[in-house]
Amino acid sequence: MEKVVVDVVIVGGGPAGIATSACLNHLKISNVVLEREDCYASLWKKRAYDRLKLHLAKQYCQLPHMPFPQEAPTFIPKNEFIRYLDEYVSRFDVISQCNRNVESAFYDPNVSKWSVVVRNTISEVYEVYFAKFLVVASGENSQGYVPQIHGLDEFGGTFMHSSLYQNGKKFSGKDVLVVGVGNSGAEIAYDLSNWGARTSIVARSTVHILTEETMKLGMFLLKYLPTKLVDAIVVNLVKLKQGDMSKYGIKRPNQGPFFLKQMTGRSATIDVGCMKKIRSGEIKVFPSITSIEGNDIKFENGQTQHFDDIIFATGYRSNVKSWLKDYEGLFNDEGMPKQRFFENKYYWRGRNGLYCAGFSQRGLFGISEEAKNIANHISIILNTSN
DSSP, X not given: OEEEEEEEEEEOOSHHHHHHHHHHHHTTOOEEEEXXXXXXXXXXXXXXOTTOBOXXXXXXXXXXXXXXXXXXXXXXXXXXXXXXXXXXXXXXTOOEEOSEEEEEEEEEXXXXXXXXXEEXXXXXXXXXXXXXXXXXXXXXXXXXXXXXXXXXXXXXXXXXXXXXXXXXGGGTTSEEXXXXXXXXXXXXXXXXXXXXXXXXXXXXXXXXXXXXXXXXXXXXXXXXXXXXXXXXXXXXXXXXXXXXXXXGTOOOOSSOHHHHHHHHOOOOEEOSSHHXXXXXXXXXXXXXXXXXXXXXXXXXXXXXXXXXXXXXXOOEEOOGGGTBSSOTTTBOTTSSBSSOTTTOTTTTBOSTTEEEOSOSSOHXXXXXXXXXXXXXXXXXXXXXXX
């Protein structure tokens, strides 16, 4: 068993882990990033569909100490963001140990260090990392979530989580159901329709549908106006452009999009063309699924329809509880921080040098803030103890 001693262990090689490592390197604090996949940013490199773009303007998505180039588009495409991450890792000398599955992490009060037990999935050799600080950056998107539905296991076609979807080429001419009308669901449904699939989408709950322009405007206005007023402006602009989408099955929440984001973490859906296809009838909308029998899917409104494939754009879950043994001070039983960012400005730090990054449900903007805060706090502790 190999042993490694370092100031900071970071679990998770996504943007949160990369950004935290870069900020620590900027302050000359030794650290290592442990990533279970065979590359960093694996969600972007291996589990993102082809037409994906960042859903916020680039100025809200840049990582610390490296803005996007001025000539970059406002909404960064997937491949351009991957190139940005590659350059970021190289520029800030981020050490990412890939193929490292964290089996357990616990705090040892006898030596005042975290003990992180890791399995190298290539060599099957176990490694133990000892660190004064542990940053949990595995994020809220660790594991794709597929809801339990009666009859799903016996579905006559194929089903997958949206993280496995790349494009709609192989679905051309087929009846495909997308479950979830969030950003991934709406964009995948649009892509499927463009590839010639007979596409339907399940709207399980209310959702705000914004355009790229109204989202960008809202983010700008929030710098100067209260959230309630910004929400009113944005919602009314969307109503003028889209009309009443409730008659098509897309219902809007009573509370505004930016208020909901701040209070619950729920994001508005940025429309890339799906709503136009819904209005034209090219994409059909159904309520929640009640059961599945063979290829026939039954919905809450009593309708039943045949489908060849189902794509679940139903989000992700945290896996923190499966390996972090001393999580109670910082995380709840769902593997998310106990306190939201608006409840406690220090929501990102726990006891005994434990931190979290990428869990605030504020996207890359939140990640950037957390990475800087964590690195600065660790630096203060180290400088005080020296």
